[in-house]
Amino acid sequence: MNFLKIEDEMKYFQRMFVLRKEIENFLYKEGYMNIEPSIFEEYDEFTSVNSRIDRSSTVKILESNSDILILSPDITTGIINKFMPRWDYDLILKIFYYGKTYKHNGTGIKENREMGVEIIGDKSPNIDQDTLMTAERIISRYSENYLFEIGNSKFLKGIMMACSFNKEDYDNILNLLYLKNKQELSDYLSGLKYREPMSTLLNILDLEGTYEEINGKLEGLYLNDMMKTSLEELKIIDEHMKNITDKIIYDLSMVSELSYYDGIIFRGYIQGSNTEIIKGGRYDSFTEQFGIKIPAIGFTVELDELLKAVYKEG
Amino acid sequence: MMGLTIAIPKGRLGNKAIEILKGAGVGSAIDEDSRKLVFNSENQSIEFILLKNSDVITYVENGIADIGISGKDMIMESSGDFYELYKMNIGRCKMSVAGFKDKKAFKDDTILKVATKYPETARRFFNSRGQKIKIIKLNGSIELAPILGLSDVIVDIVETGNTLKANGLEVFEDMYDISAVIISNKISYKFKRKEIKEIIELIRREDSNGQVN
Numbered sequence: 001m002n003f004l005k006i007e008d009e010m011k012y013f014q015r016m017f018v019l020r021k022e023i024e025n026f027l028y029k030e031g032y033m034n035i036e037p038s039i040f041e042e043y044d045e046f047t048s049v050n051s052r053i054d055r056s057s058t059v060k061i062l063e064s065n066s067d068i069l070i071l072s073p074d075i076t077t078g079i080i081n082k083f084m085p086r087w088d089y090d091l092i093l094k095i096f097y098y099g100k101t102y103k104h105n106g107t108g109i110k111e112n113r114e115m116g117v118e119i120i121g122d123k124s125p126n127i128d129q130d131t132l133m134t135a136e137r138i139i140s141r142y143s144e145n146y147l148f149e150i151g152n153s154k155f156l157k158g159i160m161m162a163c164s165f166n167k168e169d170y171d172n173i174l175n176l177l178y179l180k181n182k183q184e185l186s187d188y189l190s191g192l193k194y195r196e197p198m199s200t201l202l203n204i205l206d207l208e209g210t211y212e213e214i215n216g217k218l219e220g221l222y223l224n225d226m227m228k229t230s231l232e233e234l235k236i237i238d239e240h241m242k243n244i245t246d247k248i249i250y251d252l253s254m255v256s257e258l259s260y261y262d263g264i265i266f267r268g269y270i271q272g273s274n275t276e277i278i279k280g281g282r283y284d285s286f287t288e289q290f291g292i293k294i295p296a297i298g299f300t301v302e303l304d305e306l307l308k309a310v311y312k313e314g
Numbered sequence: 315m316m317g318l319t320i321a322i323p324k325g326r327l328g329n330k331a332i333e334i335l336k337g338a339g340v341g342s343a344i345d346e347d348s349r350k351l352v353f354n355s356e357n358q359s360i361e362f363i364l365l366k367n368s369d370v371i372t373y374v375e376n377g378i379a380d381i382g383i384s385g386k387d388m389i390m391e392s393s394g395d396f397y398e399l400y401k402m403n404i405g406r407c408k409m410s411v412a413g414f415k416d417k418k419a420f421k422d423d424t425i426l427k428v429a430t431k432y433p434e435t436a437r438r439f440f441n442s443r444g445q446k447i448k449i450i451k452l453n454g455s456i457e458l459a460p461i462l463g464l465s466d467v468i469v470d471i472v473e474t475g476n477t478l479k480a481n482g483l484e485v486f487e488d489m490y491d492i493s494a495v496i497i498s499n500k501i502s503y504k505f506k507r508k509e510i511k512e513i514i515e516l517i518r519r520e521d522s523n524g525q526v527n
Contacts, residue, residue, distance in 0.1 A: 147504055180503075181398040206508070249504060271505050274377035 012307075020098060023115050023138055027096040030134065032117060037075045037099040038082070043068040046254045049289060057100045071102035071109075075116055075285070077260075083120070091119040098303075100216055100298060114260055117280075118298035120287070128233065128264050128282065129240040131297050135268055135278050136244065138301060142310045145271035147247055151254030152234055153281070155260045158226030159204065159280050162197040173201070176256070178255040180205055197222040204283065207252035211238040214250055260286035263313035266299070273309035277302055318360050320380030321374055323367035327494055330404040331383045335362075338520040340513060357365035360513075371396070372495065377492055381510055386492045387471055388434045396499040400514050402521050405494035409435065410485045412478050413467035429459030430469035439469070439489050449501065457481040464466050 003009035028034065041164045042063070048053055052228035056303050059071040072078050075097065083093070103111045121125060131166065132148070156177070158296040165173060200222040204248060206264050207214050218231070234250060241248060257267050268278030277304060280299020287294040321326050321342075322335075335341025337360045344362050365373060369384060374382040375394045383407055389398065409432070428448040430436045440447045448463050457477055459465040471492060472478065472485060473475045494515065498510055 149504055179396075180498075181401075183401045184398070229461075249507070269501055269504055274499070274501055313491045 008061065015305065016307055016312070019310070020115065020303060022141075022223050023209050023301065024096065024139065026100065026141075027117060032094045032096040035079070035095050035097050037072065037097045037116075038078055039072055039100070040069045041072050041078050041081070043070045045081065046070060046077060048103075049081055050074065051306070052260075054075075054103075057103045057105070059104060061134075072099070073101055073103050074298075075099045075101060075114070075300070077286075079118060080120075080283075080286060080290075080296070084287055084294075087287075087290070087292070087294060089292070090121075092119075094122070099262075113303040115301040115303055116298060117300075118296065119162050120296045123295050125236075126240075127181060127295070127297055129237055131299065132237065132264075132266060134239065135266070135280065135299050135301075136247075139268045139270065139278055139306075140247075142306060143270045146277075147249065147250055147269045147271070148266055148278075149232065149249050149254065149269070150264065150266045151251045152230035152264050153254070153256060154230035154263055155207075155227050155252045156204070156255065158230065159197050159261075160226050161226070162222070162224055163195050163201060165192075176254055177205065177253050180253070181202070196223075204253045207250075209249060209261075210245065210278075211235065211250055214252065230263075237264065256281065262286070264297070270306075270309040272312055273305055275302065276307045277309060279304050316509055317358065318381065318506060318509050319379045319507045320360060320362050321370045321379035321384075322362055322364050323370050323383060323385075324364050325367060327383070327385060327405045328364065329368060331494060334402070334517060334520050335406065336347075336456060337523075338513075338516040340516060345450050367450055368450050374497050374499050377499045377501060379499070380506055381496055381498045381513070383494050384497055386490070386495050387435070388431060389495055389497065390490065393434070395500065397503055398495050398499060399498050399503075399510070400496040402494040402496065403515070404521065405492070407471050407473040407492045408488045409469065409490045410459075410487075410488045411439075411467055411469055411470045412472065412485045414482065415484050426467060427465040428467055429456055429465035430467055431456060435490075436469040457483060468477075 003012065003024055004301060024034070036061045043060060047053060053073060058073050061071065063069055069251055083262030096117045098113065101114060103110050111116070119131060136148065149255050159171065172188060174183065176188060182202070203217070203221060206217055254265055261281040262284040265281035267276045270277050278301050280297070282297040284293055284295050287296050323329055329346060330346050332341055332346060333342065340355065340360060341362065343355045345353065351364045363373065363379060369386055370382040370384040370393050371388055371392050373379040375396050383402070387409055420495055426445055426447045427450060428436050428440065428441070428447045429452050431452060433449045433451050436449060437447070450459065452459060455467045455472045460483065461481060467486065469489070475485060478484060497513055503510060
């Protein structure tokens with residue numbers, strides 16, 4: 001943030017302070033515990049745990065013993081990295097944190113303030129809905145014109161596995177889905193050896209809207225167990241969120257930039273803001289690389305964006 | 315219904331796009347002969363903004379326009395984050411590698427000098443071929459570069475090939491098919507999905523009716 005006048009800068013920081021405290025108080029009352037995330041991470045360790053992270057965008061620091069550290073580009077990875085090696089099987093952690101992430105964005109280092117929530121180790125069945133509702137209660141506090149987009153990464157994973165593409169095709173197809181480019185996807189698929197699930201893959205871009213709308217389009221599509229499970233999970237969420245259905249859209253082609261999501265993924269938007277305010281999802285398989293699969297779900301609130309959206313509206 | 319803002323490029327592609335929008339029954343508010351750059355539909359539900367073609371992406375990406383019409387060449391060159399919802403039948407051409415007729419080989423051990431308006435796209439293409447290149451970024455009259463010895467080959471948009479021929483050049487290889495694409499801001503798409511899909515459907519019908527060339 002750059003300000004010409006000190007007054008404006010002060011105003012901004014006071015508003016940020018209040019916003020942050022409001023959310024922190026809310027989460028604390030909801031029974032979440034606060035932790036302070038680390039700013040530094042070990043480069044090798046971090047990139048080996050989170051292979052999808054864009055290595056060139058990380059901000060590196062050379063230690064005096066010539067180890068390479070980075071300024072944390074993703075706080076969840078750091079937390080999991082820190083806790084998993086010492087994890088007790090029955091532990092349940094409900095935590096929140098305020099932290100900053102750092103990335104090179106081409107022109108310089110981008111510093112990002114975020115508030116994060118993680119629920120690790122809780123096996124009870126309502127956690128997906130509870131987490132979503134927590135996120136919803138935060139965003140709805142600041143705007144009426146908000147929207148949640150919910151998907152389930154297992155749906156796409158299920159169909160991609162059934163197609164068994166090679167790495168290059170897999171990446172290209174994922175990218176076309178990410179761009180919602182149906183025509184090029186169709187061209188691309190027609191150049192590959194035909195496999196039955198591929199026709200459904202082409203239709204996946206139409207599987208968006210309300211749960212009923214999507215449900216109506218499923219007939220005749222290829223569905224394996226993993227895909228059915230993902231739909232079942234979304235159905236349960238939809239039933240729990242009946243009072244705000246007009247604020248929810250489902251999108252089964254949702255592709256996440258973060259590789260570790262495994263199950264429900266969601267993003268929260270406020271109209272008039274050009275970025276996601278909230279993003280999160282389930283990441284059980286991420287914990288699995290440490291030996292045991294622990295249920296884990298979380299989300300982050302982009303504080304700078306939320307602040308901008310709040311003051312743009314009011 | 316929520317209002318939509320549509321970014322349209324000025325110039326040849328834009329004129330064709332406006333023709334289609336009018337045919338689809340949504341663009342009657344646009345007056346091409348006027349020097350105005352913003353037009354509102356009668357019921358105020360659609361706002362059209364006329365922009366330089368290379369700026370359409372910028373306006374869409376930043377959410378000033380909800381959707382826009384941009385050439386695929388511009389899209390490939392940008393690293394922007396937006397949806398590519400519909401490939402139109404207008405603005406069809408190819409992006410190609412071209413050079414002097416007799417100097418045919420462009421894959422050899424030396425570093426190839428490539429003049430182009432599309433440095434990113436050219437770099438990606440030759441990278442995938444394993445051809446080492448040096449990019450010379452130009453803004454126009456690309457055909458001149460090999461003639462005056464600035465480059466070995468050019469990467470450019472080829473419609474008829476007449477300009478190339480007139481300058482003694484020929485296409486060595488077609489790289490990509492190019493056409494106009496309707497792009498959408500990602501967040502706008504979440505809030506206005508119905509409106510956006512509706513308008514694309516209207517455009518699609520008109521576009522596939524008369525304009526296949």
